[in-house]
Amino acid sequence: MQRIILHVDMDAFFASVEVMDNPSLSGKPLIIGALPGERGVVSTCSYEARKYGVHSAMNIKKAYQLCPSGIYMHPNYEKYKEISNKLHSIWCTYTDCLESIALDEAFLDITNNFKDFNEARKIAFEIKKRIKQELNLSCSVGLAYSKSAAKIASEEKKPDGYFEITSEKDFVNLIIDRDVRTLYSVGKMTAEKLKKYGIKTVRDVRKNSEKVIDILGKSGRFIVNLSSGIDERKVIPHEPKDAKSISREITFQQDVDNVTFLKDVLFLLSICVEKRAKRLGLYGNGVILKVTYADMKSITRSKNIPSSNDYLKIYVEAKKMLLKIKRGPVRLLGVGLYNLSEKYMEQLSFFDTLADNKVKSEGAKKRLLLAVAKKYGVNLLPYLDKTHLKGNLYETIEKMRSKL
Ligand SMILES: [Mg+2]
Structure with a gap:
């Protein structure tokens, strides 16, 4: 079967994050790694620094000889990691089959999520646009039939590039x-x-x-x-043992304080978390809710639960937490499972049997999906798929928001 793979790679990531934090650095040769006189290598540099011949992995001493007027900084990994998490939460609204290569780089296998290269091209541009709008950063995206081709495609038009390679030829x-x-x-x-x-x-x-x-x-x-263009390597999502939590979040294009809408979004996000957890064979022992308000203040709330990966459990707990927090315009909403384990921990009470819950939960899912779909005039049938995130979660939620 023809695979559809995206390779997303941020442009001069560390340097761009520093510029975003301090706009007075914009347009200047910025070298992240070590200070002149220290031992060390360049980990990233801005495109302005590259004009002097400076590049990643170059000795700082050499960089300084080439570009004495540059601005030299130590890397701030905490900061980059935080932005990287935000990038990943954008990427994983399109597929669960996401292989992270570095803080700023990932392969996304979207074969199961989108129909063909035409649809995939739209997604590539949507991802670029969202990263620009939500994080004020630029990236390059390659669209292709294999990992090698996608990687080469993303490098082809850097920075802020897009390129596709759709056949071995x-x-x-x-x-x-x-x-x-x-x-x-x-x-x-x-x-x-x-x-x-x-x-x-x-x-x-x-x-x-x-x-x-x-x-x-x-x-x-x-x-x-x-x-000859043959590369069968698969996009490998994170190993279960690496996972500390499974979450889905969404940044709205406009802040929202309609609680009913927020609950409906939680419902969809919970379904996505369930799919991911089930694919990885993981159960959570806690539910986490994350909200960022319009003033950029974030809060998280969490609740321990009996071992579960059922969307209904996640949704019900998250909804309770949502109703208890301060009201106000919301910019980002997220939900997740934490305290993950590969084993289902039996904690069944007499009235609360697993089989019962399963039937209840699946029936309710379909009913709720249809109700939400009708309310906003969107198609939510793809979300019934048990294992794959089918449909464009971001687009769906934005469509729903536009109906408010
Ligand atoms: Mg990069």
């Missing part, structure tokens, strides 16, 4: 005369080895495939396949 045509290191997994050492045999470009790999396999063995076969 297009992939090969694009990179055939590039250095072998363009191919995923080919590093400096491998490139050196191949160079001894006169193999320098992707074209050389294609012409000498037997030789490449001779020299490199199994990894040679992988590289030969890549040179």
Whole structure:
């Protein structure tokens, strides 16, 4: 089956976050890593600094020689992590199949969520627009049929770029005369080895495939396949053991203080949390509610619950917490499960059997979905899908909001 993969990569991430925090840095060569005179390397630099020849992983001493007028700063990982969490919450409104590569970079497999490349292209631009609007940051997005192709596509038009590679043929045509290191997994050492045999470009790999396999063995076969555009590697969502919580949140394009609407949004978010938890085979022992008000003040509330990953349990608890907090225009609403475990912890009372709840919960879900759909004139049937987030959660909620 044709896969649809997005690779999203923030442009000069650390530097851009610093500029966002302190706009007087805008337009200046900014180098994040270490201060001149200290030992260290450049972790990121602004595009203005790149004009001086400075790049990531360069020694600070060398950077200073090239760009003595630059502004040098230590990285502030706490700050970047916080923004990274916000990025992830935007990305995961489109798919649960999200592989995080770095704080600022991820693969999104949206094959199960969107129909074709045309729909996917709209999503790519929507993601770019939301990151700009909600975080005032720019990113580059590659749309493609494989991870390698998506990664190369996102680099193609950096910064603030978009590019797509929808077939193996297009992939090969694009990179055939590039250095072998363009191919995923080919590093400096491998490139050196191949160079001894006169193999320098992707074209050389294609012409000498037997030789490449001779020299490199199994990894040679992988590289030969890549040179023909074949890359079957899957987008691998986070391993369950890494997960501390599973949450979904949404930033509204305009602040909302309609409690009924907020409850309806909680309902949809709870369904998404349920899907994610079920796919990972995880149960939560607590429900968390997060609200950011129009003045950017955030609050979280949490409640311990008997082991569950049922949307109804999540929704009911989150709703109770929502009704207890201060009223006011809301900018962001989120809900999640925490204290995750891979085992369902039996805590059944005489009246409260699992099977009973399951039937109740599934029936209620359909009824509630149809009621909410009717109220706002939106299609919520895709949310009935048990395992995949089908449909565009962000678009759905914005459509609902526009009906207020
Ligand atoms: Mg980046």
